[in-house]
Amino acid sequence: MIIAFDAKRAFFNNTGLGNYSRNTLHQLFTFYPEHHYWLYVPSKRFKNKFTIPKEVRIATPNSWVGRLFPSYWRSLLINSQLMYEKPDIYHGLSNELPFGITSTKIKTVVTIHDLIFKRFPQWYKPMDVKIYDRKFSYAAQHADMVIAVSQQTANDIEYYYNIPSERIRVLYQSCNPLFFNYLNKTDIDAVLSKYNLPSKYLLYVGTIEERKNLHRLIEALHIAKIDIPLVVIGRKTAYFTNNVLPLIEQYKIQSQLHFLENVENSSLPAIYQAAKLFIYPSLFEGFGIPILEAQASGTPVLTSTGSCFSEAGGPHSAYANPLDSNDIAQQLTLLLNDKERRISMIEKGRAYAQQFNDKQCAENLMKVYEQLLSI
Structure with missing residues (x-):
């Protein structure tokens, strides 16, 4: 199985979303080394020392336009690269998927961490609320499977974006x-x-x-x-x-x-x-x-x-x-x-x-991937 990831946060974020990305990837590398992992990042000028096995592939923009406009590549241009390289699954680890990814016919998963900006928009800048809503709603509505990090988040996804519960899986995070x-x-x-x-x-x-x-x-x-x-x-x-x-x-x-x-x-x-x-x-x-x-x-x-x-x-x-x-x-x-x-x-x-351990979390996520590919 070839599993591709939006790995930007793993290499460029040192807090919440970055920790989740690094922990998730590390769990898969450790307990399911037989699969192929491709980490898509906008550049290799990393901001942390996330260590990965030598077998794991780092994928960067394959065009000068993507290298010049990395955010544009991550949100749209990456689709042509994915279509050419053909991973089995693409997993957005931090609330978003590239716009238009359904055209690639690749199975998709997105992890949504919370919808606090929907419940409490007063805590955010109005423009940020609009940007988040557009990205999150697109990802939730077009992903083959949505992972929620809690039942509370799953309920919010179902309520705010009208996503059927059959397309949502609650997978808790592990504790380091x-x-x-x-x-x-x-x-x-x-x-x-x-x-x-x-x-x-x-x-x-x-x-x-x-x-x-x-x-x-x-x-x-x-x-x-x-x-x-x-x-x-x-x-x-x-x-x-x-x-x-x-x-x-x-x-x-x-x-x-x-x-x-x-x-x-x-x-x-x-x-x-x-x-x-x-x-x-x-x-x-x-x-x-x-x-x-x-x-x-x-x-x-x-x-x-x-x-x-x-x-x-x-x-x-x-x-x-x-x-x-x-x-x-x-x-x-x-x-x-x-x-x-x-x-x-x-x-x-x-x-x-102790029930929130790395092995259990990796098993739960691999079941989601296997289920998607069996459909």
């Missing part, structure tokens, strides 16, 4: 095996020292933007009079300046907050494992992979009610209304005061996270 490896105290202390972190803290991981709701977590800490340090790992946006920083100054808790950006992936397991609690008060997600990372690391999780959070968090996480700072404060207090419950959450949460 790194997070299941327990580290010794020496290794953890070395990472904490590297980033100048305290020995005891609460943890938040995610971009600091409106959807992630960090300001209500800070309000909850103030309401509950919790003085344990909070470590925040994520890129700052205008929301930090406009909504988060004023609260920190108002409550005079500058010394309680530790902000980190550009943390190495290899350091994250130690930072999770040293945390007393992981708190993820997001308003809406496609899945919420940090919740799994925390559980795999043996860290109790407090996250939000609604959306997809129970899919990632399972029955052994704690939940609070993300729109209610008082509820977040109450749940935080209950967890911090109940050591036995935290111990139970650690054991059961870790077991829950």
Whole structure:
């Protein structure tokens, strides 16, 4: 089987969509090496060190027009190249397919991660909403199979784009095996020292933007009079300046907050494992992979009610209304005061996270490919 991928994000994106692309490809390379994998990228000026087996083919634009206009090639011109090279399947890993790909007669799969821009357009620039909607709707309507990363996303695809459920498969993401490896105290202390972190803290991981709701977590800490340090790992946006920083100054808790950006992936397991609690008060997600990372690391999780959070968090996480700072404060207090419950959450949460493993994810995806080619 020859499986082609839109692999741009794997080589040019270091966060969510890039991680998904790299993990998916790595799983297939590892568990199904007998197949042929072609990775289509607009250029070889890669922005990360994604390592691939030597047997995997990197495909770039085969015309000067495609090389001069890489975005145009990726969204349209690639069709003529695919028609000539004839892979069995083309998989768009990040929400889109080339316009007109049905003319190639190649079987197509697209992974759609979320439709947050449809539910909450106020969080996006109007032009971005139009662009996303055009790309996502085309991909969903023309793909032979749509992969949703959660049941919540599958429901949204069906609702907003009127896609029949028979053409949608829910395939959960895996949790990086790194997070299941327990580290010794020496290794953890070395990472904490590297980033100048305290020995005891609460943890938040995610971009600091409106959807992630960090300001209500800070309000909850103030309401509950919790003085344990909070470590925040994520890129700052205008929301930090406009909504988060004023609260920190108002409550005079500058010394309680530790902000980190550009943390190495290899350091994250130690930072999770040293945390007393992981708190993820997001308003809406496609899945919420940090919740799994925390559980795999043996860290109790407090996250939000609604959306997809129970899919990632399972029955052994704690939940609070993300729109209610008082509820977040109450749940935080209950967890911090109940050591036995935290111990139970650690054991059961870790077991829950183990079902989201690389092998299972690779098997589920290969079944989709095989089913398509048998039709």
